[in-house]
Amino acid sequence: MERNTHYFYALKLPVEIKLHLQKICTSLKDELPFKSWVHHEDYHVTLAFLGNADPKRLLDSIQYVRKAVTAQPSFSLMIDHLGVFGKSDSPRIFWAGTEKSQDLHHLRGQVFQACQKSGFILETRPFHPHITLARRWSGTNSFKPDFLEKIEILDFHACEVVLYETHLEKVPKYEVKETFLLSK
Template identity: 50%
Template structure:
């Protein structure tokens, strides 16, 4: 049985930041036993997960997002902490977190609203901006949140970057990197 392609909109993480993350991920892999680590080219900030999406709905959403992004200017984001989703002793997601950003919240709201207006049914959980680094804890000992402070590469130096594009990605399960950029929707240049 064939796999259906899944699609999502995300804020692009620039290439130079992915390179910095690559060395951070290599260091973290030595310290933390997670089943899978995200390929550096797949790093992103998810704004809206569409799932198996029909072309007409994706086109309608992209047109709305493109118009909305022309009214948003690029903005700075800062990565400054690590966190987890799932059970504290065996997390399912290990991620890098961002400093609170009103600009990011507005861009996410524009993308989310455009997808709803195009007819998509989206997840209702509150927006928790993050960059997934690894999935599924497989350590013999339980994971403890205290370890996040000990291995946090951002505690002495934040990573900053300009958020400049929303990208529509297609997922290719079983490949690495597994996210293919389908459409790039730029924000207006910053002042």
């Protein structure tokens, strides 16, 4: 295991949604000087961040998550807005957000509990489902969020949770280690 290897469970996005988000980002890059833009293959919705994980707890989490996720029905989900985390004039994270979804919150709760059952201590901040698009504002002018409302609604069928391993030195940097299909 690499020293800086981290693991997390996420809702996997369909390829066509990732490509559509990539087009949105490409059209915004010139007017939004962020230091780094996320590679489109790395777009996802994080459900539980594990950090560095010992093999035993990781294997336990895989078993518990598989049991929880395969009992969860797949569902429709929409990406319907853009937003930022951090200072409004110099944001840390630029993201695309999902609609409010009880199904997504329930899925996140199932994955979260499975990871806790495996011995992981997870962040307890409220769940704000989002897809990180860019990081670290580097503009000389203040960030102007007037365009955040101008996003075409993207809808898709959420049917897959994955365990990702992070490789900081690679692009894309997330590698799928396990895949869990929701029930039909």
